[in-house]
Amino acid sequence: MVEQAFFFQNRSGDHLFGYQHIPQNKGKTGIVFCHPFGEEKHRSYRSIVEFSRYLANNNVPSLRFDMRGSGDSDGDMVEATVDSQVEDTLDAISLFIEKQSLDQVVLIGLRYGAVIAALTADQDTRVKAIVLLSPVIKGSIYWRELLRTRQLSSVSHNQKATRSSELLEELETNGQLEIEAQYVSQTFVSQLQKIDMSNHKPNFSGDILVCDLANDVINKELSSKVIQQYSGKECYAEIYSEEERDYWSNLALYDQFYPDKTFEFSRSWLIKRGVLN
Amino acid sequence: MPVEIRTTSDTVPPTTPTNITAPSGVLFAQLHLPTDNNFSQCVIMLNSGMMNRVGPQRLYWKFARQACEEGIAVIRVDLAGVGDSLAEIDETHFDNHRKEDVSAIIDYVREQWPQADIILQGLCAGARVSFKAAIVNQNVVGLLAWSTEIFTASQNMPQSPHEPEDRLSDYEVSNTLSRFFNFLIRFKFLSPKWWHEQYPGGKGIKDEIKHVAHCTFKALRFSGDQSKGEFLEAADEYLKTNRKVLFLFGEYDERAYSEFHSRFPQIPRGADLGQCYEVVDKGTHTFSTAKSQHQLIELSIDWLKQQSSNISRA
Numbered sequence: 001m002v003e004q005a006f007f008f009q010n011r012s013g014d015h016l017f018g019y020q021h022i023p024q025n026k027g028k029t030g031i032v033f034c035h036p037f038g039e040e041k042h043r044s045y046r047s048i049v050e051f052s053r054y055l056a057n058n059n060v061p062s063l064r065f066d067m068r069g070s071g072d073s074d075g076d077m078v079e080a081t082v083d084s085q086v087e088d089t090l091d092a093i094s095l096f097i098e099k100q101s102l103d104q105v106v107l108i109g110l111r112y113g114a115v116i117a118a119l120t121a122d123q124d125t126r127v128k129a130i131v132l133l134s135p136v137i138k139g140s141i142y143w144r145e146l147l148r149t150r151q152l153s154s155v156s157h158n159q160k161a162t163r164s165s166e167l168l169e170e171l172e173t174n175g176q177l178e179i180e181a182q183y184v185s186q187t188f189v190s191q192l193q194k195i196d197m198s199n200h201k202p203n204f205s206g207d208i209l210v211c212d213l214a215n216d217v218i219n220k221e222l223s224s225k226v227i228q229q230y231s232g233k234e235c236y237a238e239i240y241s242e243e244e245r246d247y248w249s250n251l252a253l254y255d256q257f258y259p260d261k262t263f264e265f266s267r268s269w270l271i272k273r274g275v276l277n
Numbered sequence: 278m279p280v281e282i283r284t285t286s287d288t289v290p291p292t293t294p295t296n297i298t299a300p301s302g303v304l305f306a307q308l309h310l311p312t313d314n315n316f317s318q319c320v321i322m323l324n325s326g327m328m329n330r331v332g333p334q335r336l337y338w339k340f341a342r343q344a345c346e347e348g349i350a351v352i353r354v355d356l357a358g359v360g361d362s363l364a365e366i367d368e369t370h371f372d373n374h375r376k377e378d379v380s381a382i383i384d385y386v387r388e389q390w391p392q393a394d395i396i397l398q399g400l401c402a403g404a405r406v407s408f409k410a411a412i413v414n415q416n417v418v419g420l421l422a423w424s425t426e427i428f429t430a431s432q433n434m435p436q437s438p439h440e441p442e443d444r445l446s447d448y449e450v451s452n453t454l455s456r457f458f459n460f461l462i463r464f465k466f467l468s469p470k471w472w473h474e475q476y477p478g479g480k481g482i483k484d485e486i487k488h489v490a491h492c493t494f495k496a497l498r499f500s501g502d503q504s505k506g507e508f509l510e511a512a513d514e515y516l517k518t519n520r521k522v523l524f525l526f527g528e529y530d531e532r533a534y535s536e537f538h539s540r541f542p543q544i545p546r547g548a549d550l551g552q553c554y555e556v557v558d559k560g561t562h563t564f565s566t567a568k569s570q571h572q573l574i575e576l577s578i579d580w581l582k583q584q585s586s587n588i589s590r591a
Contacts, residue, residue: 007294042329
């Protein structure tokens, strides 16, 4: 197995960081990972590295990459929008298919990355399946969670509590707002708030697997609505929930956890669906 | 107003991924080399705990790009078990980064750029391993120690077998005892709800009682912060060599800062000396706001530039 790190240019000329895991006897289908937002990305990093290594050990090539404004890639988050992140993913798919002479890809997205995976799949027929890991389903709820982290950080720093209306006013006045030491633009927020995967009309006709935590009742309920949206199309959709621990919260940094059951189930599901050999 | 951190690709030299072979295995690193290859300083950035080379809230990435623009080379490393490194860790506790791996990175830098002075940077656990590595590597001329935990981090963290079991600082003792008195005088022990919230299923009560008892004994002994261990011995030894170090703490990282102050009262405040400390306004342990990141980066780069003229290899 070969692991290779590199930078590549997206359509806007930004240098994006990519890391590919190439097994010796690879097939014609590769996996492209779509990462979560902000700190969830960092906390889950090693788990996704482990996922890539697991796949490579089973002859499945994969590519992990950082969208603009994230990780090792160029730019600040303020320059990124949901649309630009989908574009980055499309560019990463093209690069990976070309570099590894692949026919098709599977997108695996974790949390916010699952949204990007689903939106990208709508635009690219080379995507044959998507695996959504504990997906963010309603962008408006996720945005409220992000705002809450900002509010909580103010309170824990002995500062005056900030109302969400004040933060939204700040966003409107400055056109950007600080979340986790990076700025997000108003365009990003508007696009994020419009996302509702439970009401999404997909333009995708491949296979979709949604993996939720077994104890996350709320997300599981929303995920079943996502599945309904996809089942109406020419998709085969399924939900899997067995893992009980998350690997993107703060705890994951101190007590690392690799979701082996999810790794194994996703791979065997893709084989069963005929996407992987 | 938003804080600007210069990160545009037009002005920042490109990043180069690389692998470094170390005793634990292959480590992954990102190199930021100034356009003038004759740079005189190279900063090796060591992971903050299990957080990868990008750092909390991309702090390491931002620092590296800005420092590189100022003519300082930077290597952001993933130590064993972190980020993209192939090397795995065999111990899971707060001090699990190995100084031998850091030594391998230092050797790599010495071999590639022999003209460069080597400065180790670390945040929290990264700062601790930087001291341990520096005392066995005379090639290290300076340390950037961000949010250095003087005693081991929180009680919840698995403890290193290389550190003493008694890791109570005066700060921790007074904090615990004031919490305990608060618990007594407010009659919280009479509230079943409080017990349920604090110790669901009775989990952790035993450890908490033990902890309060330890704190009480320590307070009665008036023993002060005498605790020793591999890290404190390394820090004492390093400071004796008169090599450079800038300690930086966040204003809100009260415990780390108080423990540092009580253990190293001789280190003066002001980021313009060879051995000194400074406090970042409204900074947290990981400098989680753009403003505090900006100040931290500015202080560190200014100090590096100031020291570059008078740093001399031991």
